[in-house]
Amino acid sequence: MSVEGKTSQTAVVCHGGVDLRTETREIPQPKDGEVQIQVAVTGLCGSDLHYYLHGANGIFKIREPLVLGHEAGGIITSIGSNVDKSFGLKIGDKVAMEVGVSCKSCKNCRKGRYNLCKNMKFASSAKTFPHLDGTLREFMTWPAELVYKLPEGLDLSLAALAEPLSVVLHAWRRANLQPGSKVLIIGTGAVGLLACALARASGSTTVIAIDIEQGKLDFSKSQNWSTGIFCLPKGPRVSGLESLEIAEQNWKLLKESNVIQEIEGLEDGFDAVFECTGVETCMQLAPMAAAIGSKVLYVGMGTKVLSLPCGPSLLSEVDLIGVFRYANTYPDALSLLASGKLGNVGAMASHYYSLENAEQAFNDLRRGKDDNGKTVIKPMVGNLSLIGK
Structure with missing residues (x-):
């Protein structure tokens, strides 16, 4: 797969409370140890909604424009240099992304509790500055070690559920x-x-x-x-x-x-x-x-x-x-989603929206219902053609 000569992309950017803008941004190229991913779908959650409504999530206030979204899956479109073959990743793989980047050197990281890393940079969170952009965009680059190939039989549209x-x-x-x-x-x-x-x-x-x-x-x-x-x-x-x-x-x-x-x-x-x-x-x-x-x-x-x-x-x-986020869970979460043991989790993805209609998704999530009165469980936003929607 490739970006097919594209140099710019669409991104959904929060500038403050009820100030969500669809912007054109440059497509990033993968650095050493990174892969480029065409984002297929992002699930919206409560923290995304807080940023949209208030420009903040609790005490964490947006200090610069921030791409929202952190529950996501996509397709690898390019691989940077020095990506270890042990990751087993190749262009065209359908993947899920674990979106917290820890320091790897602090006491908690060394103990395997990297979710408690004080230096953690988490996509779409304003806790750290400069902020780390989230997944509501067409393309992103991400460390290969935090990218997981989907198990056989797991639909790409459900990759976003691995995070919650x-x-x-x-x-x-x-x-x-x-x-x-x-x-x-x-x-x-x-x-x-x-x-x-x-x-x-x-x-x-x-x-x-x-x-x-x-x-x-x-x-x-x-x-x-x-x-x-x-x-x-x-x-x-x-x-x-x-x-x-x-x-x-x-x-x-x-x-x-x-x-x-x-x-x-x-x-x-x-x-x-x-x-x-x-x-x-x-x-x-x-x-x-x-x-x-x-x-x-x-x-x-x-x-x-x-x-x-x-x-x-x-x-x-x-x-x-x-309970704060998670650590060492992604492979097991993906396996559970693919196993069928959880039942019809796909039914949770109640609504799908294009990136251009992201604000409608946020408003439906806020109300808890769409314009037809149907209950909104998990809004999914992204490139609907990639997931057959």
Whole structure:
């Protein structure tokens, strides 16, 4: 494959809150140890949406125009010099890209926990400066060691799911659960849905999913990823003690619901709770729903300072575990996607958009529905001809 004489490309660039521009940029050429990739598809996630709406994700504010997107797959179009043959990469390969570049030399990198590298540069994140552009563009170059050939049978359109699945897989490893466990998943965005799917595939007998959007819960149940669902009432975004009161009310509603009452012993809590929203009320609910001696996995990000009801949890030896991105997961995540063990994960890719229509994708993600009222699960943006869409 080749760029066919092209020297410029289309890129989707965020300049600030609700200031998304489609721009023409030069096509980069691979340096030593890099490959050039024609990006086929990028899945949009919550952090992309925060940058689009606010020009920031939490405390990380855009300081220069930033190409968004980090959940992606594509096709190798050129290979730079000194790309080790052991990577097994060649022009025309369909690949997924792990988009965090660590320093490799700090203590955490040497211990294999490179997701905690303080010098990590992550594509489409404003945490470091100069920023590292993301994947919402036609072509990019990337270190060959972070590029993974897709397993046989894995559709290129699903390569973008390897990134959110990696987050889930990292959380699942930290939970260290046994088959037969009973888990609660708070939030049924893409990460929460994949957490449900992985829990079921790993032998969890009870997987309860909760959210404020009935459409996403119904989708989870329709895929047999959850054994029970419960829709919480929508409320205002509050914090501190006011948020804690809402969390207590929500736990009471859930505990008294049929979805809990029908399963013996579940009113005493779950073996593990995966919090996948980053919303303070949900983060407060999580330890309330944890059984004695169990674990809470904080997968969702977004609340810097919060009041956690951890007093009772500490007395009950509930482990509160933080989950930040992932490490050493990509090959296993791709294998899982190709294996079929997770079910019809392709159904998560609910909507496809061209790069030129990226802003429509962001707005549909913000609303949670498209113009026809269909629930938006995971918007995919890119070169639709490459994935047959």
